[in-house]
Amino acid sequence: MGLLADVYEMLNTCNKCGSCHTACKTYKVDGAETRVARGRVQLIKAVADGNLDPNDPVYEDAIMSCLVCGECALACPSGVHANELVMVARRDLKLRKGIHPFAKSFALKTLADPQKLDRGFKLFRGMGKSTLEKIDGMEFFRGIDIKNMPVAKKAFLEQVPERITVAHPKHKVAFYVGCFLNQSLDGTAHSVVKVLTKNDSDVIIPKDQVCCGLPQYAYGDYETAKVNARKTIKTFLDNNRDAEVVLTACGSCASMLKEEYLKLFADEPAFLPKVKEFSDKVVEFSQYMAQIGVDKSQLHNSIPTKVTYHDPCHMVRGLHITEQPRQMLKILPRVEFVEMNEANRCCGASGLVQAFYHEISTKITREKTSNIKDTEADVVATTCPACMLRLQSGISLAGQDQKVMHVADLMAQAYQD
Missing domain, CATH: 3.40.50.1860 (Rossmann fold)
Structure with missing residues (x-):
C-alpha cells in the first residue's frame, strides 16, 4: 500500500455523492469521471487496495491532470480533501517509478537549479523567443502567448543591490523574489521594492535565492524540494536574522514557504522548530501592506x-x-x-x-x-x-x-x- 496507507481512512471517507462535480474545473472540460475528485479518489483507493496497477496510464493521467486547486474540498460534505490525496498519490508514484518522463523531469530540474534556470531564460530572451515567433502556429504555444511573454533583459537579482535603505526606516523586510519575478516580471519586483520603500521599509534582497521548491514538491520530488527549502531557510533565517519578515509577492511561493514547508519536513522533527521559526516570518505582499498600513x-x-x-x-x-x-x-x-x-x-x-x-x-x-x-x-x-x-x-x-x-x-x- 506504501504511502497511501497513511491516507487510507480519508480515501474511505468519500461517499461517492458527486458534490465535487459542481466544483471541479477539469471535470467540466470533458466530463470524464477520472478527472473529477470522486473518480480520482476511487482510482487512488484501487491502487492502495492492489486492484489497480499504479503504472496504468489512466491512473497517472487522473492524478497528474488535477489542478490541485482545492475547490473540491470546499464542495465535499464529507470533508474529503481530494487535492491532498492527489499530492500523496503523486509522491507515492514518484517513489514507485523513481523518475518522471523526460520533459517533466527536465522542467523540474531546470526550475530547481538557479543557474540552469538563468541559462534557460537567457537562451529564450536571446534567440529562443524570436525563433519560436517565426514558426507558423507558435504564437500561442500550449495556450501561452509566446510573442508577448515578458522576459527580463537581465534578472532582477542582477539589477539591484543586496540592501536598499530609506532615510527613516520603520521596518526591515527580506524580499523573497521568486523565479518568475526574477526572470520574467522584473518590473513587478521593482514595484514591490518601490512600495516598500515608500512606506519606510529597508529592503534586504539576498543574492543567493533559489526556487522555493513548489514545482518539485507538487510532483512528489520531496528530495529536491527539501534541498531548496533548506537553502531558503538558511538564506533568509540564518543569514538575515535582522529582517522582521520574509516577504514574497507570489501567492504560490508564500503558500509553499509558510504552509507546505511544515508538511515537507514533517518526518524530521528535529528540524521542524527551525522550519516553523522561518514559516512564522513569511508574509505575502498585500497582507503585509495591510498589516503595516499604507501611507x-x-x-x-x-x-x-x-x-x-x-x-x-x-x-x-x-x-x-x-x-x-x-x-x-x-x-x-x-x-x-x-x-x-x-x-x-x-x-x-x-x-x-x-x-x-x-x-x-x-x-x-x-x-x-x-x-x-x-x-x-x-x-x-x-x-x-x-x-x-x-x-x-x-x-x-x-x-x-x-x-x-x-x-x-x-x-x-x-x-x-
Whole structure:
C-alpha cells in the first residue's frame, strides 16, 4: 500500500455523492469521471487496495491532470480533501517509478537549479523567443502567448543591490523574489521594492535565492524540494536574522514557504522548530501592506481606471488571503473596483498542468477571460506571477484588451517619484 496507507481512512471517507462535480474545473472540460475528485479518489483507493496497477496510464493521467486547486474540498460534505490525496498519490508514484518522463523531469530540474534556470531564460530572451515567433502556429504555444511573454533583459537579482535603505526606516523586510519575478516580471519586483520603500521599509534582497521548491514538491520530488527549502531557510533565517519578515509577492511561493514547508519536513522533527521559526516570518505582499498600513498621502493616479481582481488558488484556499489585496486596490485614487464573477476559481495555470494538459488549461482559462470581459474592467489585478502570465495569454488569445497587473504594480504606479 506504501504511502497511501497513511491516507487510507480519508480515501474511505468519500461517499461517492458527486458534490465535487459542481466544483471541479477539469471535470467540466470533458466530463470524464477520472478527472473529477470522486473518480480520482476511487482510482487512488484501487491502487492502495492492489486492484489497480499504479503504472496504468489512466491512473497517472487522473492524478497528474488535477489542478490541485482545492475547490473540491470546499464542495465535499464529507470533508474529503481530494487535492491532498492527489499530492500523496503523486509522491507515492514518484517513489514507485523513481523518475518522471523526460520533459517533466527536465522542467523540474531546470526550475530547481538557479543557474540552469538563468541559462534557460537567457537562451529564450536571446534567440529562443524570436525563433519560436517565426514558426507558423507558435504564437500561442500550449495556450501561452509566446510573442508577448515578458522576459527580463537581465534578472532582477542582477539589477539591484543586496540592501536598499530609506532615510527613516520603520521596518526591515527580506524580499523573497521568486523565479518568475526574477526572470520574467522584473518590473513587478521593482514595484514591490518601490512600495516598500515608500512606506519606510529597508529592503534586504539576498543574492543567493533559489526556487522555493513548489514545482518539485507538487510532483512528489520531496528530495529536491527539501534541498531548496533548506537553502531558503538558511538564506533568509540564518543569514538575515535582522529582517522582521520574509516577504514574497507570489501567492504560490508564500503558500509553499509558510504552509507546505511544515508538511515537507514533517518526518524530521528535529528540524521542524527551525522550519516553523522561518514559516512564522513569511508574509505575502498585500497582507503585509495591510498589516503595516499604507501611507496614502503620496498616492496619486492621473488616469481613472476600472480594476477587477482574480484570486489565485494558493491565496484564497491555501493562505485564506482575500480581503487584503482588494483593500489595497480600493485605497488607490481614481480606481473603480468591480468584483468579477467566480473571481476565486482557478485560471487554469496550475504550474506544469498548463504545459502538459494545455487543452484542459486553455478551456478553463477561456471561462476566466469571459468573466473578465463581463466586468468591463481595464485592468485585471492579481497576486501570483503564474496567474498573471496565464491570464494575459488567455486575454490575448480571446482577442480582448485588458491588461493584467500585480497589485504591487498598481500601487507603485500610484506613487509619484
